[in-house]
Every structure is written in C-alpha cells, then in structure tokens.
Amino acid sequence: MLTDTHTHLYYETDEEKLTLLMQRCLDNQVTRLFLPNVDIASIAQVDSLVNKYPDHCFAMAGLHPCEVREDYEEVLDQICESIVDRQIYAIGEIGIDLHWDKTTLEIQKTAFREQINWAKDLDLPIVIHCREAFDEIFEVLDAEKDEKLRGIFHCFTGNLEQANRAIALGFYLGIGGVVTYKKSGLDEVLKDVLLSRIVLETDSPYLAPVPFRGKPNESSYLVYIAEKLSEIYQVSVEEIAKVTTANSVSIFNI
Template identity: 40%
Template sequence: MILTDTHCHLYLDKFKDDLDEVLDRSSKEGIKHIFLPAIDWNSIEQMDQLRHSEITFYNMAGIHPCSVEENLPVDEEKLIELCKTDEFVGVGETGLDYYWSTDFVDKQKESLRIHCRTAKQTGKPIVLHNRESTTDLLDLIEEEQDGSLKGVWHCFTGTEDEGKRALDLGLYLGVGGVSTFKNAGVDKTVAKMPMEKLILETDAPYLAPVPYRGKRNEPAFIKNIAENLAELKNLSVEEIAEKTTRNAFELFGIK
C-alpha cells in the first residue's frame, strides 16, 4: 500500500529534533510521496534539505496569506521563474485567511491573483489556504478561472454546496485531520464528494487527526485519515490509498 501526503510542512522547526524518526515512521506506514508547500521564500531553501531513501519529496513555491505582510510586494517574476522549473510541482500555498487578521485583505487578494496568474502561465496547480474566507476565495477563483486554472482547496472544511462549487471551478479537495473530528461535520460533507476529486493531506505539524488530536501532526498519521475516509466511502484502505495517490499524481502532473 502506497500513501501520499499532499500537504506537509516538514521543514518547520517543530521537526528539527526528530526529523529522521518522523520520516522513518512515515515510511513504515506506507507513505512514499510527500508534497511540500512553501509559506515564504525561506521555506523553499529549507525544504531542499529534506532527504529519505524511501520517500520522494515534491516542492512548491509560494507565499502563505499569513506571510504576505512580510513579503510585500510579492515578487511575481521570481515566483513564475521558480514554478517554470521541474523542481516545483505546484504554486503555493496561497489563499486567504481572515482568522488571524483582516488588516491586509486587499494585499492577500493581490497575492492570490499573482499566484493564480503564475499557475495558469506555468500549468502548475495552485494550492489554496482558506480560513473564514470561503466566499471571497471562491469568488476570486471564479474570476481568475479561464479554463486553465487547476488546484486544490487544501484542508477542505466547507459545506456540501461550497464543495460542489469548488469542484465546478476545477478544484480538488484536500482531506485532512479535520475530517476525523466527529463534531466538525466535515466527515459528512466529504462522504458526499466524488472520490476522483479527493486527495489526502496532513498539514503537519498542524491539525492532527483522531486519535492524535491536539498533538503535533506528522505524515505517518495520513494512515488514520485514510482509514477514516475508507469508512466514509465504504472502501478498503488499500483502495483509498490507490485512488488518492492516483488523484494527486494527476493533479500535480507526476508521471
């Protein structure tokens, strides 16, 4: 069984003391592919240092909406040049976040449009962060969608209608730890979404799934998310692993 974590921040300091052990545990659980979204320019350099004999890493380039203030103006030319190369498989993570601050909403939107243009110009998928900004996020994606924009709503927590709208806009849905929280309602929504548009993610070190909720998340826990999704979809864990890995490879253009 081969599992794929499509969204993981292994380069952060929360893994600096036991990174090798984290990766070994991931490999033993069947995780063979880990996708690394950036949060700023520095993280791109940090992710380049990750190595493991049994795991393949895939890098992305982008500025997280919560990092926009420190990275103004967002260097569109630099972003495009990076994402043109084979070293980067995706654009992001980008998006909107109204939870921490609404002081830079216009700048977040400006940054998101830059990332959308980069994704369309390079043919790479966009990775979308969304926190308390669903309507604005989907409205902006609809404005930018010209038939060539593809991507994923990372850490999907929307309603059924919001999920369907995202799918209609050409997005995949990232299924993470929140889908295992029984009081969140996300599990019921995910169960109604088409399997061919779902990919697995941890968002480690954040949002650990049950039974690790509240602890540091890590890629090995993708198996718990896969097991939960298997129950929701009435499929085997092996089928979930195969289908979500195939979906991820299709989205990110991995041969």
C-alpha cells in the same frame, strides 16, 4: 502507497528527528509528500528535504496569505525568481486567510491573483489556503476561471455547497485530520462527494488526527485519515490509497 499532498514536515530542524519522521512515513507506506513553502525562508527548508529524499518529496512554491504584508511585492518577486532554478509541482500554499487579520484582505487578494497567474504561465496547479474566506476565494476564482485553473482546496472544511462549487471550478478537496473530529461534520459532507475528487493531506505539524488530536502532527499519521475515509466511503484502506494517490498524480503530474 499513500500520498500526503500537503505537509510542512521540513519545519523539523533536528536532523535526527527529521530522519525518524521520514522513516515512520515510509514504514506506513506514506511514500509521496508534497511540500508547500510559506515564505522566503522556507524555500531552503523545502529544498533541503527534497534533496535528501528526491524520490519521496516534491516542492511547491508560494506565499502563504498570513505572510502577505506591506513588502509582499518584493517577497513575491523573490519567490518567483526562485522558481527558475527549482523543480516545483504546484504554486502553493496561496489564498486568503481572514482569521487573524482582515485588514490585509485587499493585498491578500492581489497576491493571490498574481500567484494564480504564475501557475497558469507555468501550467501548474494551485494549492489554496482558505480560512474564513470562502466568499472572497470564490470571488477571485470565478474571475480567474479558465481551462488552466485547477488544483486543491487545502484543508477543506466547508459545507456541501462549497465543496460542489470548488469541484465545479476544477478543484480537488484536500482532506486531513479534521475529518476524524467528532463534531467537524466533514464526514457527512463527504458522503455526497465522489472519492474521485478527494486527496489526502496532514498539514503536519498541525491538525493531528484522532487519536493524536492536540499533539504535533506528522505525515505518517496519514494512515488514520485514510482509515476514516475507508469508513465513510465503505471501501478498503487500500482502495482509498489507490484512488487518492491516482488523484494526486493527475493533479501534480508526477
């Protein structure tokens, strides 16, 4: 049994295509999918997929840092209000992204802190989006560190020092398709990271693993990421599935 701890499979709006995407997941033993929302509109999309596949799909709630704009306070209020009537398993995806727009850094930080506090109040993990912003992310996390702060560094692509710092703060590393890319260097980093601190993800429809790199990603491709980790850790794919799924259960409590 494989667990995709981060997928936007709900972006597919064609019902027939979505059914086939889910069927390919189940055929490949990808039976647990965690769905982060990114804005207000995606809440309904996430909930729709969860309602269709309640035994396989699990919701998160959060505001993606790239969606933090001038009206972010109002948007956060609406997302927070939605949580009252929904079963969610994490606050995410949240964080800081300085790839596209550095001018919003301060409000990104503010939104990040507020959502961390949601997670603490609800005793939930957070799922962190970090792009070109490790220093800024760690600045916030160091200030917020306590026994309730925990979660996943989604799409981790950092170096060993950053990996160890994240783990020391109580986080797991979300490993996706990038680990299959020849020049990523992530495989070398993971050789010094315990498998007990790793979870798998696809971030579909983005970052498809080899041999599908450059094409739309899907959660069924998680098997290729598991196979790469099997090479790195020199254990069977079954062991990778067992340990990483157990890690996901520990994080999400389901």
